[in-house]
Amino acid sequence: MAVATAPRKFTPGHFAFMRAVVQGIDLRASWDRYLRTEGEHEDLRKVRSTIARMRTEFAAAARRHERPGTARLILVEADNVGEAPGLPSLAAFAAERGLEDFSEREQQQAFVEAYGPGTDVERKSRRARLIRRQLEALQWLERLVAARRRWRVAPDHQRQLRFGRRRPADERKPGAAGLGGAVPPSR
Numbered sequence: 001m002a003v004a005t006a007p008r009k010f011t012p013g014h015f016a017f018m019r020a021v022v023q024g025i026d027l028r029a030s031w032d033r034y035l036r037t038e039g040e041h042e043d044l045r046k047v048r049s050t051i052a053r054m055r056t057e058f059a060a061a062a063r064r065h066e067r068p069g070t071a072r073l074i075l076v077e078a079d080n081v082g083e084a085p086g087l088p089s090l091a092a093f094a095a096e097r098g099l100e101d102f103s104e105r106e107q108q109q110a111f112v113e114a115y116g117p118g119t120d121v122e123r124k125s126r127r128a129r130l131i132r133r134q135l136e137a138l139q140w141l142e143r144l145v146a147a148r149r150r151w152r153v154a155p156d157h158q159r160q161l162r163f164g165r166r167r168p169a170d171e172r173k174p175g176a177a178g179l180g181g182a183v184p185p186s187r
Contacts, residue, residue, distance in 0.1 A: 012142070016034045017031065027044070070140070
């Protein structure tokens with residue numbers, strides 16, 4: 001029987017790590033940079049299970065906010081998405097035709113001449129579009145988490161003010177609120 005775990009509190013480091021994963025940046029370097037506090041990267045099973053758990057929790061958050069398309073998008077791994085068959089990339093076309101020294105605009109014109117005006121040279125590959133959309137989804141989720149964090153902080157701050165804590169320096173003084181001393185009367 002699987003044990004249900006409590007949802008993780010995500011930090012900006014978690015989102016930065018997932019952006020790096022989506023963009024295909026080296027897992028070990030990204031782990032060391034953003035999630036070193038989670039443990040060592042030597043055990044790739046732990047890294048991959050953390051990625052899977054984060055994807056699952058991000059997708060669940062998207063579903064809770066009635067965004068099922070975003071939930072599905074987050075669960076897709078860009079490495080598993082192939083390119084549409086048929087047309088070569090602009091770089092491959094330029095290399096094949098010896099157009100490397102020409103400007104990109106001239107390369108695009110030659111591409112359209114070769115494959116017809118119906119081809120959209122500037123359209124990104126399926127994988128690139130997926131990555132762009134996943135980064136947008138992560139940005140939305142990060143804003144969502146940041147907004148919830150601000151929402152939670154305000155009531156705590158209000159409660160602290162109500163019970164006599166005026167500022168962090170007050171907590172260090174003997175007899176100040178929160179250290180077993182008397183609470184100064186509010187005026």
